Amino acid sequence: MRPCRVSPVVPSLSAPAPILDSHPGSFVTDTAAGSRLFLSPPHLSGGEAERLTDALQSNWIAPIGPHIDAFEAEFAAAVGSPHAVALSSGTGALHLALIAAGVGSGDEVLVSSLTFSASVNPIRYVGAAPVLVDSERESWNLDPALVEKVLVARAARGRQIKAIIPVHLYGQSADMAALVPLCERFGVTIIEDAAEALGATCHGRHPGVFGRAGIFSFNGNKIITTSGGGMLVTPDESLALHVRKLASQAREPAPHYLHHEIGFNYRLSNLLAAFGRAQLETISARVAARRAHFEAYRSALGDLPGIVFQPEAKWGRHTRWLSALTIDPIAFGADRESVRMSLEAENIESRPVWMPMHRQPVFASCEFIGSGVSDAIFDTGLCLPSGSAMTPDDRSRVIDVVRRLHARER
Ligand SMILES: *Cc1c(COP(=O)(O)O)cnc(C)c1O
Numbered sequence: 001m002r003p004c005r006v007s008p009v010v011p012s013l014s015a016p017a018p019i020l021d022s023h024p025g026s027f028v029t030d031t032a033a034g035s036r037l038f039l040s041p042p043h044l045s046g047g048e049a050e051r052l053t054d055a056l057q058s059n060w061i062a063p064i065g066p067h068i069d070a071f072e073a074e075f076a077a078a079v080g081s082p083h084a085v086a087l088s089s090g091t092g093a094l095h096l097a098l099i100a101a102g103v104g105s106g107d108e109v110l111v112s113s114l115t116f117s118a119s120v121n122p123i124r125y126v127g128a129a130p131v132l133v134d135s136e137r138e139s140w141n142l143d144p145a146l147v148e149k150v151l152v153a154r155a156a157r158g159r160q161i162k163a164i165i166p167v168h169l170y171g172q173s174a175d176m177a178a179l180v181p182l183c184e185r186f187g188v189t190i191i192e193d194a195a196e197a198l199g200a201t202c203h204g205r206h207p208g209v210f211g212r213a214g215i216f217s218f219n220g221n222k223i224i225t226t227s228g229g230g231m232l233v234t235p236d237e238s239l240a241l242h243v244r245k246l247a248s249q250a251r252e253p254a255p256h257y258l259h260h261e262i263g264f265n266y267r268l269s270n271l272l273a274a275f276g277r278a279q280l281e282t283i284s285a286r287v288a289a290r291r292a293h294f295e296a297y298r299s300a301l302g303d304l305p306g307i308v309f310q311p312e313a314k315w316g317r318h319t320r321w322l323s324a325l326t327i328d329p330i331a332f333g334a335d336r337e338s339v340r341m342s343l344e345a346e347n348i349e350s351r352p353v354w355m356p357m358h359r360q361p362v363f364a365s366c367e368f369i370g371s372g373v374s375d376a377i378f379d380t381g382l383c384l385p386s387g388s389a390m391t392p393d394d395r396s397r398v399i400d401v402v403r404r405l406h407a408r409e410r
Contacts (some may be wrong), residue, residue, distance in 0.1 A: 047278035065270030081233035083240035090217030107162035141174035168197035171319030306331030333409030353381030
């Protein structure tokens, strides 16, 4: 896919896809037309126009319709979950998962510190207190030993943590085999943030299906997109029904408008569900493409001193949604920011690893259970262009910049 300017007129469905800057909240900067290499731009499967046309012709232009039902069923089958609810964002899915799990004012919720802010914000939406927990090195995800430490300490004071949100970072599942029994022992509800991990495995299952609920994102930068959207999966039919109701303004099944609860307008539109179905069809090819990028980066850069790639944990397949690595400035001869700026000078977008939540001003008052791992990963970590439509030539541009910088600085 060639980058292009975002057209001010309505594009035809066969036009090249507009490229969004790949992280939420940042700006489209398509400077030297045609040559900017983005971190993780949207990638059309080819089947979207047909699905959208079907939705248009059927006149289901609404947050209900046959494509929503089909997208939910197909998604549930793809991840091996009994139930799926299509929603307007991953953030909204996490919000409703917390409400449906009974998390509210005064509760404490454990969550990975090394993540995007959308993993933590919904805890605040429901009036609960986030307790930020550090990562382990094997997967860069929630450290079960630290989680156990908190749960034991709280239990000793007669207190209980209400819920935990493990995040499956960059497509690598957290250590669910350690976390699930721990949470069972202490009665903690698991809600998985699998926003970045569609297509991953954990002990042969899909991350997102281990807890009371799991959430996924179809934001423009994710492995599949609906331009914006999300999905909640759960083994619990009553939870799925409750979330579907909450997302539809909490309307009770009555001919008049009847409400027992505060509702939300969080349903996905039938048009976007149609789009998502076409995207979902190609999920395995997308995972394969991203993994191939990672392997190419590793074989071309892995021998350079000071470069360490995010490991693939022994318990499951990493999707390499983003290829992430750390750069030891002394051994490599240049620090992460120099590498990022050198790539930028060649019109290549790369990004620091997520800034941990315990270092965000907005969460400064939250308790943090730390070991230094996420700080070290953030200080030296970089995500390289990883889009599933990226070509081997594009990838070589990235590799050349990094190798040249190393050669110059050593
Ligand atoms: C993208 C993302 C979200 C939020 O999903 P949206 O669909 O953008 O609301 C939540 N958590 C993580 C880890 C993410 O990367």
